[in-house]
Amino acid sequence: MDEKTRKEIEEKIVPKYRTRRSACMATMQLVQSQKGHLTKEDMEEIAALLGMQPVEVEAVGKFYTMYNVERPVGRYHIQVCENLSCSLMGGEHILKHIERLLGIKTGETTSDKKFTLSTVQCLGSCGTAPVIQINDDYYENLNEKKVEEILGKLR
Amino acid sequence: MEKVLLKNFGKEGAHTIDSYLSGGGYEALKKVLGMEPEDIIQMVKDSGLRGRGGAGFPTGLKWSFIPKDAPEKYLCCNADEGEPGTFKDRGIMEYDPHLLIEGIAIASYAIGAQKAYIYIRGEFVFAARRLQEAIMEAYEKGFLGENILGTGFSLDVYVHRGFGAYICGEETALLESIEGYRGQPRKKPPFPALSGLYGKPTVINNVETLSCLPAIVNKGAEWFASIGPEKSPGPKIFGVSGHVKKPGLYELPMGTPLREIIYEHAGGIRDNRKLKAVIPGGVSAPLLTEEELDTPMDFDSLAKIGSMLGSGGVIVMDETTCMVKAAYIIMRFFSHESCGKCTPCREGTTWLKKIVQRIEYGKGRQGDVELLESLCGNIFGRTFCPLGDGAVMALRGVLKKFKEEFQYHIEHKRCMV
Numbered sequence: 049m050d051e052k053t054r055k056e057i058e059e060k061i062v063p064k065y066r067t068r069r070s071a072c073m074a075t076m077q078l079v080q081s082q083k084g085h086l087t088k089e090d091m092e093e094i095a096a097l098l099g100m101q102p103v104e105v106e107a108v109g110k111f112y113t114m115y116n117v118e119r120p121v122g123r124y125h126i127q128v129c130e131n132l133s134c135s136l137m138g139g140e141h142i143l144k145h146i147e148r149l150l151g152i153k154t155g156e157t158t159s160d161k162k163f164t165l166s167t168v169q170c171l172g173s174c175g176t177a178p179v180i181q182i183n184d185d186y187y188e189n190l191n192e193k194k195v196e197e198i199l200g201k202l203r
Numbered sequence: 204m205e206k207v208l209l210k211n212f213g214k215e216g217a218h219t220i221d222s223y224l225s226g227g228g229y230e231a232l233k234k235v236l237g238m239e240p241e242d243i244i245q246m247v248k249d250s251g252l253r254g255r256g257g258a259g260f261p262t263g264l265k266w267s268f269i270p271k272d273a274p275e276k277y278l279c280c281n282a283d284e285g286e287p288g289t290f291k292d293r294g295i296m297e298y299d300p301h302l303l304i305e306g307i308a309i310a311s312y313a314i315g316a317q318k319a320y321i322y323i324r325g326e327f328v329f330a331a332r333r334l335q336e337a338i339m340e341a342y343e344k345g346f347l348g349e350n351i352l353g354t355g356f357s358l359d360v361y362v363h364r365g366f367g368a369y370i371c372g373e374e375t376a377l378l379e380s381i382e383g384y385r386g387q388p389r390k391k392p393p394f395p396a397l398s399g400l401y402g403k404p405t406v407i408n409n410v411e412t413l414s415c416l417p418a419i420v421n422k423g424a425e426w427f428a429s430i431g432p433e434k435s436p437g438p439k440i441f442g443v444s445g446h447v448k449k450p451g452l453y454e455l456p457m458g459t460p461l462r463e464i465i466y467e468h469a470g471g472i473r474d475n476r477k478l479k480a481v482i483p484g485g486v487s488a489p490l491l492t493e494e495e496l497d498t499p500m501d502f503d504s505l506a507k508i509g510s511m512l513g514s515g516g517v518i519v520m521d522e523t524t525c526m527v528k529a530a531y532i533i534m535r536f537f538s539h540e541s542c543g544k545c546t547p548c549r550e551g552t553t554w555l556k557k558i559v560q561r562i563e564y565g566k567g568r569q570g571d572v573e574l575l576e577s578l579c580g581n582i583f584g585r586t587f588c589p590l591g592d593g594a595v596m597a598l599r600g601v602l603k604k605f606k607e608e609f610q611y612h613i614e615h616k617r618c619m620v
């Protein structure tokens with residue numbers, strides 16, 4: 049954690065809350081946004097900064113599925129919604145198609161570390177199903193051709 | 204009906220404060236700041252507004268439980284929107300963030316909260332950014348912060364991002380999450396109105412609930428109460444997804460019949476196929492079939508037929524849908540999202556998923572349907588929070604109406620459709 053990050057935590061995150069502990073989710077989000085995942089060392093550092101035990105930070109990290117705790121992901125993390133509305137609109141075909149295009153299975157990362165493919169529960173975008181999320185962005189109303197275009201741009 | 208919640212949906216630039224102000228934005232807040240908090244609570248009671256997060260609890264009544272003299276109180280806006288089939292709050296936050304912020308300010312003033320948190324699910328990065336920008340704009344114009352519009356009332360609004368946990372939509376799990384813990388529900392009582400965030404009196408309201416407030420103040424409680432059924436009035440956003448020609452968000456009077464929503468507003472079933480089943484309010488709500496389509500979409504009418512309005516997320520399934528697969532997807536969701544705090548839900552949802560999965564994969568055994576039914580009986584009513592019951596209600600709904608499809612799957616090792 050560099051000085052700038054520490055400063056941001058102390059000035060932008062901690063003052064929002066009544067307790068330092070409340071800042072842990074946002075702090076972990078900030079650190080993860082810089083490197084894609086969280087290591088044991090990151091969590092120890094966050095714990096020390098916020099007056100928590102490392103196991104407490106780790107428990108938070110393991111509970112919330114968006115924290116990549118000791119689980120490096122590729123530069124682009126592709127998450128395909130597997131819930132009902134997306135499934136009804138062909139979400140599984142989208143998932144299979146991406147597997148084919150990237151040559152990996154769900155849960156894997158390409159050997160060049162560029163793409164990680166996962167499934168995810170409902171993304172709250174069911175009216176524009178099927179939906180995938182790549183890093184922070186949603187891609188909606190997908191079909192195979194659109195998926196090819198999107199991946200083509202990222203390659 | 205004139206739209207109040209989605210009037211700016213899809214409009215470019217509508218999210219800025221200038222655009223909001225040009226449409227009469229923040230007038231309701233100005234009006235409210237000159238009123239007694241009790242009178243605002245009475246107005247919201249008179250409007251008949253009931254919570255849009257799922258449970259339909261009367262909003263004014265909830266506010267009235269907050270002790271008046273407590274020095275420190277909180278408002279939490281529930282923007283976790285995780286119930287599969289639900290995508291309405293995102294529509295408000297992305298296109299009309301100031302509508303929500305004004306609603307938050309009105310509610311905070313009414314209950315005497317000086318801090319409000321918007322708990323938004325982590326995946327909604329764009330909406331969170333929009334909200335944050337809108338909050339900054341509202342501070343600049345003096346609608347938030349110290350001594351708002353010179354009235355002596357101060358309010359800070361913060362965005363707190365979740366990070367992937369459906370259970371954090373449950374109000375006490377949401378509080379745990381803001382406090383920096385795993386999002387597991389708390390024991391009730393004490394209810395949040397007495398001991399909520401940091402042990403202080405707290406109101407938790409859904410995005411859509413709070414977004415109704417500016418219109419109630421501007422147009423009056425009677426106006427709101429005159430829309431839809433007497434006991435659950437007001438405008439309501441229905442999110443329609445699945446096999447319809449025009450999926451999307453529709454703001455309609457509460458109590459609009461399901462048939463009208465599906466066939467008039469959402470354009471009917473795609474390819475003119477037949478409807479097989481419809482989930483009226485997110486996957487926790489037991490599904491309905493053709494004969495039930497004339498049911499008015501409001502809290503009481505759906506409860507009467509054994510389902511629920513929930514979030515108003517309508518998922519439509521046509522005749523090509525395999526109900527075993529649909530049930531599997533729903534059970535997979537619940538077992539994935541069970542927070543693990545209590546055994547009946549943690550173990551129970553895992554078993555429900557496993558058994559429905561083996562039926563779906565053609566490995567079902569004779570007696571599996573009965574096994575599912577008895578498992579449901581062992582879970583229902585024994586879980587710490589409503590998530591476990593929700594899983595059972597959803598599965599029982601499918602089993603009740605499509606049992607023969609499960610039997611067919613077990614015997615023929617494939618779908619009936």
Ligand SMILES: Cc1cc2nc3c(=O)[nH]c(=O)nc-3n(C[C@H](O)[C@H](O)[C@H](O)COP(=O)(O)O)c2cc1C
Pocket residue numbers: 253254255256257258259260262281282283284285286369370371372373374375407408409410412413588589590
């Ligand atoms: C498992 C579970 C998930 C929930 N998810 C949400 C949600 O995503 N959004 C929401 O507003 N309410 C959700 N609720 C309901 C909240 O607990 C609470 O009743 C609601 O936020 C109160 O606001 P309202 O009175 O304005 O509806 C959920 C409840 C349960 C049991």
Ligand code: SF4
Pocket residue numbers: 370388540541542543544545546548549586587588589590591592
């Ligand atoms: S019912 Fe499920 S989600 Fe609710 S507390 Fe128990 S384990 Fe957690």
Ligand code: FES
Pocket residue numbers: 129130131132133134135169170171172173174177179287288289
């Ligand atoms: S089911 Fe895929 S976004 Fe809701």
